[in-house]
Amino acid sequence: MNKNKRLLILLKGIIQENPVLILVLGTCPTLANTTSMFQAVSMGLAATAVLVCSNFVISLLRNIIPDSVRIPCYIVVIASFVTAVSMLLEAYVEPVYSILGVWLSLITVNCIVLGRAEMFARKNGPIDSAIDGLGMGLGFLLALLIMSTIREILGAGTILSGMTDFGIEAIKIPLIYSIRIPFLVESSGGFLVYGILIAIMTKLTEKKGGLKRKDFSCEGCPSAHLCNRTSCSELTELAADASNGNNANETNTETKEVSDNA
Amino acid sequence: MPSVVLCSICLVAALLLSVINIFTAEKILDNQDKKTNAAFTEVLPGAANKETLTITESYPAAVTEGYKFDNGFVFKMSVSGYKDGLIILCGIDLDGKITGVKHIQTNETYGMETELNNAYVGDTIDSLELVLATGATKNSKSSKAYYDAMTAALNAYVVANGGEADNRTPEEKLKDNCNAALGTTDVDFTKWIGATLSLECEIYVAKDNSGIVIAVGDTFIGYGSDGVEKENAAAADDKAKAGAAYEIYASAEQLDLSAYDGIDTDLVKEIWLLDDGSYVAKVEARGYGTEASGKYSGKSGKRIFIEISIDGDGKIISCVTTEQNETSSPKGPMGTVCGEPSYYEQYNNKTSADIKDDFAQIAGSTITSNGYRDAVRAAINAVAKVTEGGNG
Numbered sequence: 001m002n003k004n005k006r007l008l009i010l011l012k013g014i015i016q017e018n019p020v021l022i023l024v025l026g027t028c029p030t031l032a033n034t035t036s037m038f039q040a041v042s043m044g045l046a047a048t049a050v051l052v053c054s055n056f057v058i059s060l061l062r063n064i065i066p067d068s069v070r071i072p073c074y075i076v077v078i079a080s081f082v083t084a085v086s087m088l089l090e091a092y093v094e095p096v097y098s099i100l101g102v103w104l105s106l107i108t109v110n111c112i113v114l115g116r117a118e119m120f121a122r123k124n125g126p127i128d129s130a131i132d133g134l135g136m137g138l139g140f141l142l143a144l145l146i147m148s149t150i151r152e153i154l155g156a157g158t159i160l161s162g163m164t165d166f167g168i169e170a171i172k173i174p175l176i177y178s179i180r181i182p183f184l185v186e187s188s189g190g191f192l193v194y195g196i197l198i199a200i201m202t203k204l205t206e207k208k209g210g211l212k213r214k215d216f217s218c219e220g221c222p223s224a225h226l227c228n229r230t231s232c233s234e235l236t237e238l239a240a241d242a243s244n245g246n247n248a249n250e251t252n253t254e255t256k257e258v259s260d261n262a
Numbered sequence: 263m264p265s266v267v268l269c270s271i272c273l274v275a276a277l278l279l280s281v282i283n284i285f286t287a288e289k290i291l292d293n294q295d296k297k298t299n300a301a302f303t304e305v306l307p308g309a310a311n312k313e314t315l316t317i318t319e320s321y322p323a324a325v326t327e328g329y330k331f332d333n334g335f336v337f338k339m340s341v342s343g344y345k346d347g348l349i350i351l352c353g354i355d356l357d358g359k360i361t362g363v364k365h366i367q368t369n370e371t372y373g374m375e376t377e378l379n380n381a382y383v384g385d386t387i388d389s390l391e392l393v394l395a396t397g398a399t400k401n402s403k404s405s406k407a408y409y410d411a412m413t414a415a416l417n418a419y420v421v422a423n424g425g426e427a428d429n430r431t432p433e434e435k436l437k438d439n440c441n442a443a444l445g446t447t448d449v450d451f452t453k454w455i456g457a458t459l460s461l462e463c464e465i466y467v468a469k470d471n472s473g474i475v476i477a478v479g480d481t482f483i484g485y486g487s488d489g490v491e492k493e494n495a496a497a498a499d500d501k502a503k504a505g506a507a508y509e510i511y512a513s514a515e516q517l518d519l520s521a522y523d524g525i526d527t528d529l530v531k532e533i534w535l536l537d538d539g540s541y542v543a544k545v546e547a548r549g550y551g552t553e554a555s556g557k558y559s560g561k562s563g564k565r566i567f568i569e570i571s572i573d574g575d576g577k578i579i580s581c582v583t584t585e586q587n588e589t590s591s592p593k594g595p596m597g598t599v600c601g602e603p604s605y606y607e608q609y610n611n612k613t614s615a616d617i618k619d620d621f622a623q624i625a626g627s628t629i630t631s632n633g634y635r636d637a638v639r640a641a642i643n644a645v646a647k648v649t650e651g652g653n654g
Contacts, residue, residue, distance in 0.1 A: 061271070069264040073271050080275035084282050091286035094293045 006131050013135025020143035021201040025111040029103050030144060031190040035155070038162040040148035041141065042096045043103060046085055048137025050107050051116060053081045055133035058121040065122075074117045079108045095165035112136055143197070150193050155184030305362030306334050306353030321421050322414035322429060328422060334361060335422055337415045343407030350408070352415035358386050360412065378408040387416040387428075388480065392604070440466050440475040444484035445492055451475065455571040455580040456510050456534075456542050463507040474511060476504040513537045522647045529640040533648060539574045541645045547637030549588050549630040550597050566600060566630070568637055570609070572645045581609035581638065588630050597630035606634075614642045 019025045026047075033043040057077050058065075065073045086104050089097040097104065107113065116136050121129040152158060157177030161170035183189045302309045315328035315335075326349075327338040334355040341348050353361040363379045381393040392409045417427035430438070440451045451466035454474070464477045473486040478500040484492035485508050491501075514534040519525050532544040547566040567585040572578055583606045588597025599605050608622045617639055623631045 065267060065271075066264040069268045073268055076268070076271050076275055080279055083279055087279075087282050087286045087290070090293065091289035094297075 006128060009128060009131050010135040010138075013132060013137075014139040014142060016205060018139040018143055018201065019112045019115075019136050020140055021198055022205060023112075023115075024198065025115055026140060027194070029106065029110060030147065031187060031194065033100070033103055034144055034148040034151050034190060034193075035185050036099075036152050036162040037145065037148045037159065039099050040144035042100055044137070044141025044144045046089070046096075046100065046104060047107050047110060047112070047140050048134065049085055050078065050081045051113055051133035051137040051140075052130050053133075054078045054113060055116055055121040055129040056126050057081075058117045059124060059126040059129035062122045070122065071114075071118075074114060075108070078113050078117070082108045095163070098165070099162050112140060147190070147193055147197060151184050151190060154181055155189060156180060156182075301351055301364055301366070302329065302331070302336050302353070305351050305364050306331060306336050306355070307361065308333055309336065309353070315422060320427060322417045322427055324411060324414035325418045328418055330422065335419055337418045338366070339411040339414050341407040341411045341414075343404035348404075348407050348411075350411045352382075352412060354415060354419045358416065358419055360385050360415070363408075363412070378405065382408070382412045385412065385416075387413075387420065390416060436466070439477070439482045440468070440484075443475045443482035443492060444468060444473050444486070446470075446472055452584045453569070453582050454511065454542070455569050455582050456507075456514060456536055456540070463503055465507060465511055474508070476507045478503045478507075510536055510538065514542065517648060519644070522644070524647050525644040526640040529637045530644045533644060535648075540579060541572045541574075541648065543570045543572060543641035543644060544568070545570065545637040545641045547633045549586070549600065549633040550627065566634060566637070568606070568634070568641075570638060570641045572642060574649060575613075576642050576646050576649075577613050578609050578611060578638070578642070581606045588627065597624060597627040599624045599627065600630055600634050609638055614639060614646075617642075 013019070017023060020027075020030050029043055029047070033039050054074075054077050058074055061073070061077075082105060085107075086097070089100075089104065116132060120132045124132070152161060153173065153176060156170075157180030158170040158172050160168050163170075181189070184193060299309075299312075302312070309331040311332050313330040315330055317325055317328055321328070324339045324341050325337050326340050329336045334353060336351060336353050339350045339352065341350065349366040351364045351366055353363075355361050360382050363382055365379060378393065382390070385391075390409070390412055393405060417429065421427050428435070437449075437451060441447055441449055446468065449472060450469045452469060454465040454467050456465060462478065466475045466477065468474065471487055473484055473492075475482050475484045477483075481497065481500040481504075483501065483504040485504075486492060489508070489512060491505075491508075514536050517533045517535055519527055519530065519533060529545050529547065530543060531546055532542075534542040534544075536542065545568045547568055549566045564585075564587040566583060566588065569582050569584055570578055571580040583601045586598065586601040588600060605622065605624070609617070612621075617635060619635075621635055
């Protein structure tokens with residue numbers, strides 16, 4: 001049962017609640033790091049490492065961190081892991097460090113990382129949180145990989161660009177290189193590709209009974225800790241009852257007026 | 263309590279990061295050194311045995327770092343082009359020739375720096391000339407920044423070899439050379455563009471009428487107002503060329519423009535006929551400085567002074583702006599661009615048919631551009647009238 005639950009947590013982050021294509025989080029690094037597949041994979045893996053570690057640690061500390069300082073504490077934890085990843089990359093995989101540049105440090109303020117810490121890690125156990133981080137990270141990586149494949153192949157007409165430090169030169173794809181669309185490598189082209197992918201993903205997940213926008217569980221609600229209800233559907237029912245009650249009173253008033261006038 | 267928790271988390275995080283730093287610091291420094299050395303090798307192939315130079319005040323201000331190797335030097339310059347933060351690495355061999363250029367950091371237009379990196383390879387301090395990137399406007403700040411960086415690097419090479427940096431602008435160097443050749447001090451010169459290109463000479467006339475200076479390559483030979491050559495230990499060939507050029511200058515005959523119909527004397531002020539059948543026209547263009555169209559009143563009220571050398575077939579040999587008082591803005595030069603060689607040299611080798619209405623337009627300075635164009639056209643037309651004959 002536990003294994004099934006954890007598998008669901010993992011898969012949810014990859015497809016059903018993909019952070020980039022469904023939850024629309026982490027848009028900035030998505031657009032900036034998808035001009036080449038190598039850069040996209042580098043960013044995806046770095047973010048995944050930070051997600052797993054930060055979710056795990058934040059979950060471990062969830063009963064210690066007071067509510068009033070939880071965000072600063074999360075930021076300190078996330079920033080520490082980002083710094084650690086940055087130092088390790090600069091020391092041992094320098095080409096990845098170079099190609100990510102400032103975006104490596106900006107993982108600290110990536111919505112996905114802080115969002116999952118707030119929405120999942122602070123309410124669940126360390127193992128589940130780590131798996132959630134892994135799922136979200138892999139979902140982020142998958143989305144980046146799809147976008148970068150489209151943009152690099154159709155936009156630049158090449159593959160394996162950005163790997164000269166590994167001794168690998170970019171390969172120009174015959175025919176495609178001559179009819180490439182440079183616009184796709186620009187920021188505006190990135191937005192276009194992103195929008196199309198979101199549309200496709202939304203359509204696919206709707207058919208398979210994906211995330212129902214009309215009924216979010218408390219898990220995804222940022223105000224859940226302030227609310228004593230178990231589901232927003234309770235509010236919907238209460239609102240419906242209240243509305244019916246008002247209508248009944250108005251009808252009685254009209255009937256009374258008619259009776260009086262009669 | 264919350265602040266205690268937060269501080270504790272910060273302390274633990276700092277501790278863990280310092281542990282990671284212990285393991286990675288040396289490796290990171292090694293990688294940075296390798297990257298720097300790779301950049302050095304890229305601009306100075308075969309660079310070995312690095313020795314760091316102390317950058318003193320005698321070095322050009324743009325030079326921030328300097329290194330000496332067995333086979334040359336590498337200098338790092340920091341300049342400002344369109345934006346700040348252009349950092350360039352330049353390699354120079356022991357003979358003073360640029361071997362390679364690489365930008366370390368740039369905020370300039372994408373792609374421009376790559377083209378400019380290769381533009382100066384092979385240049386020395388004597389052969390260095392401004393190169394404009396493809397598509398760059400005549401007042402391109404990026405191109406000028408690269409040129410300034412290369413000038414600084416070459417001067418740094420001179421200083422590193424015990425010499426003195428020559429921080430003079432090309433105009434200042436020319437003025438100093440002319441004064442030295444004529445034996446004068448602080449006299450301004452204007453370029454005379456008679457038909458001396460075939461002799462590979464340039465003639466500069468002293469504004470105080472004390473004489474002329476003829477430049478044959480890097481040799482400057484002065485002639486007093488009495489036509490006597492100034493003492494100068496120049497090579498015989500250079501002297502011969504200078505002598506021939508002087509003959510052309512001295513034999514020039516000013517024509518009476520009233521003897522010809524159809525010449526716009528408002529624009530064309532003088533025409534000189536030279537022995538070889540070419541002409542020199544002095545024109546005064548109506549730019550922004552004057553009421554060109556009646557709608558604008560310029561600041562200076564002065565025209566643009568241009569000298570144009572035209573052959574007997576109506577083709578421009580050479581065009582030079584000798585004086586202009588056009589406009590500039592806080593963002594940079596505008597009409598004043600017409601005073602730069604990169605602008606007026608566009609008219610060289612052009613005929614009237616080549617000079618269309620949109621020829622040599624300066625961005626934001628339509629009146630200056632059109633006024634200049636009209637004056638040049640008037641000069642070509644005037645020469646055509648002269649060659650057709652007078653009004654009998």
